[in-house]
Amino acid sequence: MTDTQQTAEYIARDERWGAHNYHPLPVVISEAEGAWVTDVDGRRYLDFLSGYSALNFGHRNRRLIDAAHQQLDRLTLTSRAFHNDQFGLFCEELADLTGTEMVLTMNTGAEAVESAIKIARKWAYEIKGVETDRAEIIVATHNFHGRTTTIISFSDDPAAHDNYGPFTPGFVTVPYGDASAVRAAIGPNTAAVLMEPIQGEAGVIVPPAGFWSDVRSACDENNVLLVADEIQSGLARTGTLFALDHEGVRADLYTLGKALGGGIIPVSAVVGRADVLGVLKPGQHGSTFGGYPVACAVGRAVVELLSTGEFQQRAKELGEHLHAGLRSLEGKGISAVRGRGLWAGVDIDPRAKTGREVSMLLRDRGVLCKETHERTLRMAPPLVIEREEIDQALAALAEALDE
Numbered sequence: 001m002t003d004t005q006q007t008a009e010y011i012a013r014d015e016r017w018g019a020h021n022y023h024p025l026p027v028v029i030s031e032a033e034g035a036w037v038t039d040v041d042g043r044r045y046l047d048f049l050s051g052y053s054a055l056n057f058g059h060r061n062r063r064l065i066d067a068a069h070q071q072l073d074r075l076t077l078t079s080r081a082f083h084n085d086q087f088g089l090f091c092e093e094l095a096d097l098t099g100t101e102m103v104l105t106m107n108t109g110a111e112a113v114e115s116a117i118k119i120a121r122k123w124a125y126e127i128k129g130v131e132t133d134r135a136e137i138i139v140a141t142h143n144f145h146g147r148t149t150t151i152i153s154f155s156d157d158p159a160a161h162d163n164y165g166p167f168t169p170g171f172v173t174v175p176y177g178d179a180s181a182v183r184a185a186i187g188p189n190t191a192a193v194l195m196e197p198i199q200g201e202a203g204v205i206v207p208p209a210g211f212w213s214d215v216r217s218a219c220d221e222n223n224v225l226l227v228a229d230e231i232q233s234g235l236a237r238t239g240t241l242f243a244l245d246h247e248g249v250r251a252d253l254y255t256l257g258k259a260l261g262g263g264i265i266p267v268s269a270v271v272g273r274a275d276v277l278g279v280l281k282p283g284q285h286g287s288t289f290g291g292y293p294v295a296c297a298v299g300r301a302v303v304e305l306l307s308t309g310e311f312q313q314r315a316k317e318l319g320e321h322l323h324a325g326l327r328s329l330e331g332k333g334i335s336a337v338r339g340r341g342l343w344a345g346v347d348i349d350p351r352a353k354t355g356r357e358v359s360m361l362l363r364d365r366g367v368l369c370k371e372t373h374e375r376t377l378r379m380a381p382p383l384v385i386e387r388e389e390i391d392q393a394l395a396a397l398a399e400a401l402d403e
């Protein structure tokens with residue numbers, strides 16, 4: 001597919017004026033509906049990435065758009081200096097959905113993770129009795145939790161980490177999926193274990209069965225908090241509300257983001273135990289937009305969509321279909337497929353093509369997804385996608401691998 005003059009001009013403008021912190025596929029989207037996006041030249045593509053799972057309910061989901069419009073027409077921002085009539089309802093409904101006791105609202109995913117780190121440290125000093133400034137948080141190799149200075153301090157991805165020092169201390173890294181390493185790393189100063197239930201950016205890595213229940217036990221035995229970063233894995237993506245639900249494990253704190261704002265506005269939250277979130281007192285943490293009325297109204301509509309279980313069910317059933325289709329391509333240009341629900345990490349056979357090459361060939365066939373690292377495609381279509389559309393994408397992938 002050759003880029004039109006129009007597409008080329010948009011891309012040239014981005015390159016000239018925007019900081020070069022991304023390497024997008026050369027497609028310029030101007031409209032979207034459900035699982036489909038349309039570019040400036042009128043070409044349509046199936047969205048197989050969903051804004052890294054922010055668009056779980058599809059582009060411009062009617063219920064969410066209506067909720068946003070109605071709120072925009074009434075009240076947008078109060079700041080938390082005053083109460084508003086949406087905040088408490090959002091917190092109550094989200095706590096109810098997630099089976100948790102208290103909610104801290106923020107904006108982006110990274111802010112939710114930052115908040116969870118601050119809360120875990122404060123809890124360690126004020127409740128657990130860890131000596132001041134000695135608290136440790138156990139994290140995993142190949143983690144991805146966002147881009148702030150503290151978070152990238154414990155990233156082992158050179159692109160995310162290098163040349164941003166000096167780094168925030170207080171993190172201990174153990175191999176992802178190794179419960180005995182978690183146990184061995186726990187000491188008297190350990191405040192929390194912070195990990196993704198399934199690692200997204202690392203290539204949709206599912207830890208071994210039993211890992212999470214072992215980590216839960218290790219945390220319980222040592223009075224350590226379990227903090228699950230469900231920003232990408234949560235809110236129906238894997239076929240359950242939380243990815244941890246597959247393991248029958250509950251976290252003490254969950255970080256949520258992405259789909260919590262329905263792909264309309266950034267909404268994030270830390271949800272969990274009231275005795276842990278309760279360490280925050282007035283003035284000790286906050287954000288001007290955290291819990292603003294528009295975020296709460298959209299978040300409430302998201303909670304309502306999730307409360308029926310319909311999206312969880314779709315992700316489960318259609319996910320099985322997607323994974324069966326992907327597995328049938330193993331040995332035909334694909335070396336491994338991982339994931340759960342409508343979420344897949346697809347390793348391209350190193351003798352065949354790079355992830356970028358396959359992404360480009362898919363684009364030419366009307367399917368948009370994106371490589372992570374050199375050789376892995378990350379697939380996460382909106383949960384409103386239909387079975388036939390998945391088949392269409394699988395056929396395009398088979399062709400792309402064959403070319």
Ligand SMILES: Cc1ncc(COP(=O)(O)O)c(C=O)c1O
Nearest residue numbers: 108109110144145146200231232
């Ligand atoms: C697991 C996880 N945590 C945190 C984040 C950061 O979210 P945001 O980009 O909204 O700051 C991401 C983003 O990809 C993520 O996948």
